[in-house]
Amino acid sequence: MADAFEYLCDGSTEPERIRVEIGGMLEASSRYEAALNQNSIVEGAISNLANSMRIFVEANLQFPGTFKVDREEAIDNVDRTFEMKLERFHTLYDVSKDLFPYFDHADTSLLIAVRNAIHHRNHPLFRTLDHRLHIQDGLQRWGGASFLLASHPTTHGGQITMSHYVRLDDVDSRLNPSVASPYLDSFISGSRAEKRFKLIYEGLALRDIRERASRERYPSDQVYLDLMPVFVSAVCKVFKAMKAANIGFIGFDAETYLEPFTSELEVDLASLEFRRLWLRGFGDIDLIPIPV
Numbered sequence: 001m002a003d004a005f006e007y008l009c010d011g012s013t014e015p016e017r018i019r020v021e022i023g024g025m026l027e028a029s030s031r032y033e034a035a036l037n038q039n040s041i042v043e044g045a046i047s048n049l050a051n052s053m054r055i056f057v058e059a060n061l062q063f064p065g066t067f068k069v070d071r072e073e074a075i076d077n078v079d080r081t082f083e084m085k086l087e088r089f090h091t092l093y094d095v096s097k098d099l100f101p102y103f104d105h106a107d108t109s110l111l112i113a114v115r116n117a118i119h120h121r122n123h124p125l126f127r128t129l130d131h132r133l134h135i136q137d138g139l140q141r142w143g144g145a146s147f148l149l150a151s152h153p154t155t156h157g158g159q160i161t162m163s164h165y166v167r168l169d170d171v172d173s174r175l176n177p178s179v180a181s182p183y184l185d186s187f188i189s190g191s192r193a194e195k196r197f198k199l200i201y202e203g204l205a206l207r208d209i210r211e212r213a214s215r216e217r218y219p220s221d222q223v224y225l226d227l228m229p230v231f232v233s234a235v236c237k238v239f240k241a242m243k244a245a246n247i248g249f250i251g252f253d254a255e256t257y258l259e260p261f262t263s264e265l266e267v268d269l270a271s272l273e274f275r276r277l278w279l280r281g282f283g284d285i286d287l288i289p290i291p292v
Contacts (some may be wrong), residue, residue, distance in 0.1 A: 165226050232267055
């Protein structure tokens with residue numbers, strides 16, 4: 001480069017101007033290379049998230065057969081793969097927080113909070129309904145009991161066939177500063193914690209779940225929220241932002257999920273659908289929730 005500079009300056013009356021121009025070209029080239037490297041990092045995070053989403057689908061497809069043989073294995077496989085999705089989502093957040101305002105949205109905020117809670121696991125929260133019924137307590141413990149299951153519908157009427165139910169109480173215990181919970185998130189406190197909980201509580205219509213449960217006299221620890229529609233909604237928002245930022249979707253899984261999550265799927269977070277799981281002692285048929 002020095003030889004090139006001397007050649008360009010040979011006989012010139014403006015060597016400093018040329019030096020500045022070459023320096024600017026090198027700086028622009030460096031910025032471009034850095035941008036390419038950053039895009040590559042984000043693309044890798046998207047690819048890993050999409051891969052975990054496929055693995056979760058496969059675990060759900062295998063669930064019925066495995067459940068007949070080993071209920072604990074079937075439930076653990078699905079629960080662990082959902083947690084893997086949360087980890088991959090958090091990685092995408094880590095590398096793309098400059099491209100999308102994750103903490104301005106209820107769905108993305110809740111996913112990050114739940115991921116952090118599960119990641120640190122210094123509490124008994126966010127165990128799934130299946131884990132509670134089949135591994136932790138056993139169905140006999142809940143004979144005659146009813147559970148209220150709340151989920152957010154899609155705007156187009158199609159069903160999200162997979163689910164991940166966690167106790168609504170767990171959301172309060174971890175995120176609601178007004179609750180005297182020993183499991184409250186200690187990483188965020190004061191007005192920031194209050195602002196986050198208000199965003200989630202209002203943005204996901206959680207008040208409506210509480211009111212329905214109270215009106216129909218469900219015990220608070222038998223009220224559950226489906227995180228799967230929340231996850232779908234969050235990924236739709238983030239994938240659309242990544243696409244708008246010209247981030248590539250690299251690999252089979254990422255390419256497969258690009259179209260549905262950027263132009264087909266949409267979840268109505270202001271609305272709720274309710275189902276009742278009623279353990280009447282009729283065997284496996286009890287495990288099918290009834291729309292209410």
